[in-house]
Amino acid sequence: MCAVSTPPDHRAAPRYRDVVGVILAGGRSTRYGRNKAFVRLHGVPLIERVIGVLRPLFPEILLITNTPNEYAHLGLPMHRDLIPGLGPIGGIYTALSVLDREAGFFVACDMPRLNPKLIGYMVEARGDFDAVVPRIGGYMDALHALYTRACLKPVRALIDRRRYQVIRLYDRVSVRYVEEEEIRLLDPHLDSFLNINRPEELERLKKP
Numbered sequence: 001m002c003a004v005s006t007p008p009d010h011r012a013a014p015r016y017r018d019v020v021g022v023i024l025a026g027g028r029s030t031r032y033g034r035n036k037a038f039v040r041l042h043g044v045p046l047i048e049r050v051i052g053v054l055r056p057l058f059p060e061i062l063l064i065t066n067t068p069n070e071y072a073h074l075g076l077p078m079h080r081d082l083i084p085g086l087g088p089i090g091g092i093y094t095a096l097s098v099l100d101r102e103a104g105f106f107v108a109c110d111m112p113r114l115n116p117k118l119i120g121y122m123v124e125a126r127g128d129f130d131a132v133v134p135r136i137g138g139y140m141d142a143l144h145a146l147y148t149r150a151c152l153k154p155v156r157a158l159i160d161r162r163r164y165q166v167i168r169l170y171d172r173v174s175v176r177y178v179e180e181e182e183i184r185l186l187d188p189h190l191d192s193f194l195n196i197n198r199p200e201e202l203e204r205l206k207k208p
Contacts, residue, residue: 062104064081131173
């Protein structure tokens with residue numbers, strides 16, 4: 001029988017005091033069939049795995065969800081989408097609107113193999129850029145990325161023009177792209193970018 005692992009309960013001071021960890025949990029999980037945030041991998045709900053990685057890195061973790069009652073037991077600050085129905089760009093807009101720090105590191109609630117070293121590398125790569133985004137084979141992952149408050153007005157402009165793809169933002173702000181060769185130094189198999197959309201994907205992760 002394999003031991004059940006639980007996210008570590010870190011009490012040390014966070015490493016990045018001017019960045020908030022942001023979890024987007026606004027999806028309907030239609031492909032999964034139920035709320036995948038609470039699906040368990042080795043006994044631990046996916047969202048608690050995400051929290052366990054973010055907690056030692058950031059002073060605050062913010063949850064963007066339109067069903068806050070489902071997540072109340074986590075004890076996190078929560079906000080509903082200010083403009084519902086827009087998908088990830090709506091969650092990014094909401095979080096940037098309420099941040100009390102300079103930037104947020106954004107992830108989805110169903111990413112079971114986040115890598116704290118890679119997240120730290122991306123935060124430290126920020127410099128004077130408005131966003132830090134991973135780029136793998138020409139694909140940009142908008143929900144494993146850092147956005148500063150400088151992105152708020154450009155995001156709103158896209159929404160006002162009914163352009164809801166987050167990648168459209170990258171032509172409007174300064175972006176530090178973290179390239180695949182950089183990423184693989186810390187995450188050789190690119191596990192950080194796995195997310196769970198269907199039950200069979202979770203089952204594959206359970207195999208030794």
